[in-house]
Amino acid sequence: MKYTYWMVFVVLIKNRVAMFALSQKKHGISFFFFFFCEWKCIISKVVTLLVERGLTEQTHHHFVKNMFIRPNDSDTTDKKPDFTVFNCWNMVDEDWKKHGLNSEVFVTFNLEKKIALIGGAWYGGEMKKGIFSMMHYWLPMEHCLSMHCSANIGEKGDTCLFFGLSGTGKTTLSTDPKRRLIGDDEHGWDDEGIFNFEGGCYAKTSKLSRSTEPEIYDAIRFNSLLENVWVDPLTRDPDYFNLSITENGRVSYPIEHIQNREPSLSGNHPNYIIFLCADAFGVLPPIAKLSPGQAMYHFVSGYTAKVAGTERGIKEPVPNFSSCYGAAFLTLHPLEYAKLLKEKLEKHKADCYLVNTGWTGGPYGVGQRMGIKDTRACLDAIFDGSIKKSKFRKDDTFLFEVPESLSGVDPKILNPKNTWTDKEKYDQEYKKLAKRFADNIALYAQGNVNQYKGCGPI
């Protein structure tokens, strides 16, 4: 950009000289300066384009290096790529409708040639998420469950999975100084246990601060890649609180940037499974224990709210049911993944919980987002086993078990109705949410989960 400004300056000066020469009837000199200006202009434009294109290509290359598993130097296996992603980020056809597209963005796969073609998307995550969809196709064929979840492991080798849609806290909560990080987004579960199939982490930067998320904040250093983040033009410091252009900030960094990580990127069969949701209605409790049947129900429902900072155009939370907490990545019918999870749960008997990282004290606009500290305290009670000593109340409609007290958590927030000023309104919203769940699950009973028509019978 600086080069462009300098060129504008040069062009202005040269033009003035040319005009002056013209007024003096020095046509040769005038012609030379005019021509020189045009020539410089063209050069300047070409240089700018090349620089911008080069930067974007380097950025994609860096993202891929951060996010995919890097072959190590001692790896003697064939280095031929398993899959090739072509990212034509600037290929936008204004007339995209005529190609039958739903937007200017397209993501296509050729499974035989092992090629992905992305067009019109500036979102770096598209590259890893495309391959994630492929893993959702291949892994189940080997009786391995592909999962949109993060994972970490405790001192005693106890493994925890955190399922959840974008923005519900998979990255934030799995990055826990007391537990080794296995991975923050994409895992498989086979007969040996669980494993991460990424080499990096992808965190949200909106309002990121060292006080609430120190490990992620400090992971942002050389080799990290910031995306959509405001950078001060003078100091070149990122400003995670300047959301004037977008809240959709991201950072990718190699998993080695997290100090407390599990080097094998794998773990035993899970001891705990957490389903994260960001309930924008402020109705669900911050934590509830699920029976295996209820766990299956929530997995298939995949309830959350899309929150600002996760998708273009989302300015306030929008309730959403996304099968298996990742409908966008499923390449088979959701019940195929559910069947696999059911089998594994029956065999390995993990404790399952629903954790609401969404609103408390009222719905979005009235209440506030659950404190990260409170959510962490709920999780600590699972990991140190103290939750098992709590007294539980059974929820009338959802039938899950809600602890009445937990160490380090204000008992008031454990029962969301107590946090609302208008109790009647709470009851109304609670019933409405229960109906949303019922209506959504009914789609399965009718064999009518729209986006999976064409995935074949189950």
Ligand SMILES: Nc1ncnc2c1ncn2[C@@H]1O[C@H](COP(=O)(O)OP(=O)(O)O)[C@@H](O)[C@H]1O
């Ligand atoms: N109680 C909470 N638990 C987890 N994250 C929270 C909470 N409250 C606010 N947040 C914010 O929500 C966002 C969660 O994003 P992230 O952890 O990247 O989710 P995911 O990995 O599931 O997409 C972060 O910006 C985090 O600061």
Ligand SMILES: C=C(OP(=O)(O)O)C(=O)O
């Ligand atoms: C990758 C993203 O989400 P998630 O971490 O939930 O997969 C994202 O929102 O860019």
